[in-house]
Structures are given as C-alpha cells and as structure tokens.
Amino acid sequence: MKNTIWRVALAAGLAVSGATAQAETLTAGFASEPSSVDPLYHNLGPNNALRKHMFEALVGEDENLGIVPMLAESWSNPDDLTWEFKLRDGVKFHDGTDFTARDFLYTACRIPNVPNSPSSMEGFIKRAETIEAPDDHTIRVTTATPYPLLLSDFASFGVVSASAAGHDGPVTYKKGGCEGIASYPPSEDYNSGKAAIGTGPYKFVSFVSGDRITLARFDDYWGEKPYWEEIVIRPITNDGARVAALLAGDVDIIEKPPVQDLETLRAEDGVDVVQGASSRVIYLHFDHQGEPSPGIGGTDGKNPLKDVRVRKAISLAIDRPLIVDRIMGGLAVPARQLVPDFMRGVDPEIGLEEANLEEAKKLLAEAGYPDGFTLVLGTPNDRYINDSKIAQAVAQMLTRAGIKTEVDAMTKSVFFSRRNKYEFSLYLAGWGASGAGMASPLRALVATQNKDKGLGGTNRGRYSNAELDAEIETALATVEPEAHDAALRRASKIVVDEVAILPLHYEVTPWALRKGLTITPRADQHTVLTTVRPVD
Numbered sequence: 001m002k003n004t005i006w007r008v009a010l011a012a013g014l015a016v017s018g019a020t021a022q023a024e025t026l027t028a029g030f031a032s033e034p035s036s037v038d039p040l041y042h043n044l045g046p047n048n049a050l051r052k053h054m055f056e057a058l059v060g061e062d063e064n065l066g067i068v069p070m071l072a073e074s075w076s077n078p079d080d081l082t083w084e085f086k087l088r089d090g091v092k093f094h095d096g097t098d099f100t101a102r103d104f105l106y107t108a109c110r111i112p113n114v115p116n117s118p119s120s121m122e123g124f125i126k127r128a129e130t131i132e133a134p135d136d137h138t139i140r141v142t143t144a145t146p147y148p149l150l151l152s153d154f155a156s157f158g159v160v161s162a163s164a165a166g167h168d169g170p171v172t173y174k175k176g177g178c179e180g181i182a183s184y185p186p187s188e189d190y191n192s193g194k195a196a197i198g199t200g201p202y203k204f205v206s207f208v209s210g211d212r213i214t215l216a217r218f219d220d221y222w223g224e225k226p227y228w229e230e231i232v233i234r235p236i237t238n239d240g241a242r243v244a245a246l247l248a249g250d251v252d253i254i255e256k257p258p259v260q261d262l263e264t265l266r267a268e269d270g271v272d273v274v275q276g277a278s279s280r281v282i283y284l285h286f287d288h289q290g291e292p293s294p295g296i297g298g299t300d301g302k303n304p305l306k307d308v309r310v311r312k313a314i315s316l317a318i319d320r321p322l323i324v325d326r327i328m329g330g331l332a333v334p335a336r337q338l339v340p341d342f343m344r345g346v347d348p349e350i351g352l353e354e355a356n357l358e359e360a361k362k363l364l365a366e367a368g369y370p371d372g373f374t375l376v377l378g379t380p381n382d383r384y385i386n387d388s389k390i391a392q393a394v395a396q397m398l399t400r401a402g403i404k405t406e407v408d409a410m411t412k413s414v415f416f417s418r419r420n421k422y423e424f425s426l427y428l429a430g431w432g433a434s435g436a437g438m439a440s441p442l443r444a445l446v447a448t449q450n451k452d453k454g455l456g457g458t459n460r461g462r463y464s465n466a467e468l469d470a471e472i473e474t475a476l477a478t479v480e481p482e483a484h485d486a487a488l489r490r491a492s493k494i495v496v497d498e499v500a501i502l503p504l505h506y507e508v509t510p511w512a513l514r515k516g517l518t519i520t521p522r523a524d525q526h527t528v529l530t531t532v533r534p535v536d
Contacts, residue, residue, distance in 0.1 A: 038187035081144075094199070096220070097164075149439060249270075278432070336350060376405070
C-alpha cells in the first residue's frame with residue numbers, strides 16, 4: 001500500500017478564491033508565541049512560521065517542502081563545490097530600499113552574532129566556506145566538500161536589510177568573522193520594529209508580548225499581492241481558550257485544535273476544519289548498545305533489542321492502522337519509512353507492513369525468548385498528538401505478543417533529559433523532516449554518532465551500521481539530484497530491513513477556521529496566514 005494520500009490535501013474544498021485583495025483583517029490564534037520578531041534569533045517553529053510572513057529566504061519551500069525560487073530566481077552548480085544564485089530584479093524592502101546581494105552577505109555575517117540566541121541559525125551557513133557577490137544580483141557560494149543540502153539550509157532563514165540594521169557600507173563575508181561591520185543590532189531592535197524590515201508580503205506594525213503581533217500588507221511586494229490588509233496573531237496557549245475564541249468569533253483561525261474537539265468543531269455551523277500532510281514521523285527508538293539495558297527484565301542481563309528478529313517481532317506486533325483509527329482519530333497516516341512519500345529519498349518499493357501476532361511470537365521464540373520478557377516504554381505526555389495514548393496502545397500490542405510492556409510517561413522536559421542520558425531501552429518520539437527529505441532523519445537518527453561529521457546527533461539508540469553510514473555519507477557528498485536520491489533510497493531500505501528504528505505514523509495537522517475560509521496545509525506544520533483565503 002502506498003501513501004498516495006499525501007500527494008493531495010486531506011481536506012475538501014481547498015480551491016481558493018482568485019479575488020483581489022480585500023480591506024479586511026485576519027485574526028489568528030496561535031498555540032505558542034514567537035519568542036522574537038528577529039528572524040535570526042531562535043530556530044523555533046512559531047518563530048519560523050512568523051518569519052515566513054515578513055522575511056524571505058534566498059530559496060523557499062512549498063507546502064510539501066520542495067525547494068522553490070524566492071529571492072533567488074535561479075541557481076546552478078558550475079562544479080560540485082560551487083553554487084551560483086541569480087537574484088530577482090526589482091525586489092523592495094518594506095522601507096522602499098532595494099534588495100541586493102549585499103543584504104544576503106550581511107545576513108550570513110549576522111547569524112553567528114545574534115546575542116543570547118537560544119537556538120542559533122549558525123548550522124545553516126557552516127558548510128559555506130566562502131560567500132561572495134560578483135554583482136548586486138549574483139551570489140556565489142563555495143563549500144569545502146560537495147554538499148547537496150545547501151538549498152535546504154538556505155531555505156531555513158530569512159534575509160534582513162543591512163541598511164535597516166544600521167550598516168550602509170560594503171560587506172565582505174569571512175567564515176571566521178566578517179570585515180567592516182562594527183556592530184550588529186540586538187533582537188530588541190526587531191521586536192520594536194526599528195530593524196524589522198524584510199521583503200515579505202507583510203510588514204511589521206507592532207509586537208506586544210503576551211498579547212498580539214500585528215502585520216500590515218506590503219503593497220509593493222514583488223510576488224502575488226497579499227489578500228488580507230492586516231494580520232493579527234494572538235498567542236492563546238490554552239487549548240480550550242483557543243477553541244472558545246474561535247467559537248466566539250474573536251479569531252478567524254486557530255492552529256492545533258485538540259483532537260478530542262474536532263468532531264464538535266466539524267458539527268458547528270460556523271466552523272470548518274482543514275487538515276493536511278505533515279512530515280513529522282512518530283517512531284520507536286531501540287537501545288542497540290546497552291547490556292543490560294534499562295527497563296528490560298527476564299533476559300538474564302541480555303539486551304534482546306540487539307537481535308533483529310526481536311525488533312522485527314515488535315514491528316509485526318504493532319497494528320499501525322488501528323492506532324491511526326482508534327487513537328489518532330484519522331489524524332495520521334501509517335508509516336514504515338522515516339519520511340512520507342511526497343519527500344525525496346523514499347523507496348517506492350517499500351510498502352506498509354501488516355500486523356501479524358503469530359509471526360511476531362514465532363520470531364521471539366527463534367531469538368530465544370519463547371516466554372517473552374518485560375520492557376518499559378518511555379514517552380512524553382505533552383509533546384506530540386496523543387503521545388502517551390499511542391504508547392499505551394503499543395504497550396498493549398507488545399504484551400499480547402509476549403513482551404510485557406509498561407509505559408513510563410512524563411513531561412517533555414523530563415523525557416528529553418532522561419532520553420539524552422540513555423535511560424530508556426525503548427522510547428517513543430517524533431521527527432519533523434526538513435526539505436532535505438530522507439537525509440534529515442537518516443543523518444540525525446540512525447547514522448553512527450560522529451560529532452566531527454555532524455552525524456547521529458539524535459541517535460539515542462546508538463545504532464551503528466557501516467553499510468548504512470556509507471550510503472548516508474555518499475548521499476551527503478553527492479550534489480547531482482538523482483544520484484543523491486538513489487543513495488537515500490538505498491539507505492532507507494537498510495533502515496527498514498534492519499528495523500534500526502520503528503516508524504509508526506506521520507502526523508496529520510489540523511486547523512479550525514471561520515466557515516468560508518480555508519488554508520493551505522504545510523508539511524512543516526507551520527501556520528502561514530498568507531495562504532488563508534475565502535473558499536471559492
């Protein structure tokens with residue numbers, strides 16, 4: 001069975017109006033408040049969603065995270081170590097000044113110099129050895145080794161105005177420190193609006209922390225004219241209060257409506273629910289190294305999860321479609337690979353696996369565990385949609401196969417702290433892939449841990465497979481798209497065959513809106529209000 005459902009939005013009625021821009025205000029209830037208007041301050045979901053309204057990247061990502069032209073209208077590779085970008089003519093900043101290559105160089109210079117950044121954007125430029133501007137509309141980037149994911153990296157941060165930041169002189173980018181820039185503005189200058197000058201479809205009006213962010217339509221925007229005259233973003237972190245605000249007409253759209261409220265919302269005369277594809281996979285991670293492994297009993301100190309037959313038995317014991325139907329209420333699609341099939345690097349020959357309890361028991365017996373063993377499954381209870389309920393369902397299914405499983409659920413802060421200390425033999429977590437596709441989870445979750453190579457950073461199962469590493473490193477060193485994707489497909493097959501990690505499902509993201517409106521769902525789960533339109 002192939003997940004072709006992902007190739008289209010899951011909600012009906014996504015045809016949008018071609019009407020001209022209207023003098024209306026759109027008010028949205030966000031589940032979390034952006035920590036800053038500064039697009040380079042914090043690599044965080046709410047910040048990145050806000051950024052897309054005001055500050056544009058050199059290249060963009062469409063709703064399925066495919067790379068598309070943005071401030072750069074084209075690019076090429078003169079050789080495997082060089083990327084050349086041609087910039088759009090006639091792009092204006094919100095203050096009326098021209099966007100040029102100098103602004104991108106300045107942005108790259110500022111990224112490592114943002115004070116007190118909780119999660120820096122520096123990783124998105126670290127592979128660039130040189131960044132030069134031969135002229136105002138050309139950017140040339142070189143890398144030390146072939147690096148096919150540069151476009152995905154450059155799609156991840158917005159370009160700021162050098163002049164609005166107080167720098168009117170030339171910019172010379174140097175990896176160790178740029179020349180000619182005396183100082184960089186603090187993030188507070190963006191929050192106040194002083195430096196919040198981008199090229200996006202909306203411009204800054206005000207940011208009142210804890211209350212609202214107000215944006216106004218930028219009438220000189222180079223692209224399609226924005227529909228809404230004004231956008232107001234209100235942080236409403238309580239689920240019930242967010243739903244109540246929609247029902248009361250205080251907001252026009254809310255993100256992350258609670259799963260348990262969706263049927264009620266669908267039944268409301270004045271509300272529509274739209275849901276769409278997500279790149280976030282919910283998975284189980286095995287301890288591949290610990291012996292004894294924490295939370296496992298009845299094995300005389302052995303770690304049964306090191307045996308591929310046991311891992312396959314666990315996979316066969318889990319009824320993924322049942323979890324999607326009963327636990328997720330349809331807000332998921334069963335998974336077997338680490339990214340859904342609309343993303344690059346998926347092997348189309350790998351289908352979904354049907355649950356088979358008898359085969360699972362047989363494999364456990366072959367592995368030397370005819371009576372099973374005991375296991376503790378770690379999970380957060382406040383990070384992913386129905387995370388602890390999913391874990392409980394998995395525990396029941398494994399127990400039926402003979403693996404007596406208990407669930408240890410906790411807040412996300414406690415969970416991630418314990419996970420990073422390798423305190424779980426099996427745990428449930430999630431990964432939202434970027435536009436890099438299969439390369440995103442492969443290099444983070446299952447590549448052998450190697451800080452020098454930037455691999456295995458979230459491989460808390462400590463899985464290690466030389467054949468897999470070779471394919472991942474081949475993909476990461478191959479710029480030619482077809483060869484790059486072919487290496488990713490080979491790597492994905494190894495992961496599936498070895499059950500190195502166990503994907504359960506991909507989340508589906510819901511939004512609730514005032515009746516008559518719709519939104520284009522995004523795979524990165526960002527709420528981008530420029531795509532909200534009246535239904536045709």
